[in-house]
Amino acid sequence: MAERLEQIYKVIEEKTGIKGRMRLVIKTGIPKSVAMSMVDDPQVVERVKRAADEILGHDIYTFLNWR
Numbered sequence: 532m533a534e535r536l537e538q539i540y541k542v543i544e545e546k547t548g549i550k551g552r553m554r555l556v557i558k559t560g561i562p563k564s565v566a567m568s569m570v571d572d573p574q575v576v577e578r579v580k581r582a583a584d585e586i587l588g589h590d591i592y593t594f595l596n597w598r
Contacts, residue, residue: 535576536566539583542594551586558582 540563544552556562559582561575569575583591 533566533569533571535571536561536569536579538595539576539579539591540566542591543583543586546594547586554586555579555582558585 540552540555543555547554552563559579561569561579566579580591
């Protein structure tokens with residue numbers, strides 16, 4: 532299970548709503564349903580994290596409990 536990806540999607544949805552989540556899907560090409568069934572590959576997590584940073588306008592790590 533992709534715990535880190537799940538946390539990123541959760542923060543994006545909480546902070547920006549469905550529109551933000553859809554922007555994340557468009558930027559990454561990874562729908563939430565697919566992300567939840569993936570393994571947390573460091574390269575994929577980094578790609579999703581960078582897209583989330585762009586959507587939020589700052590580092591998503593401020594909302595996450597991991598580094």
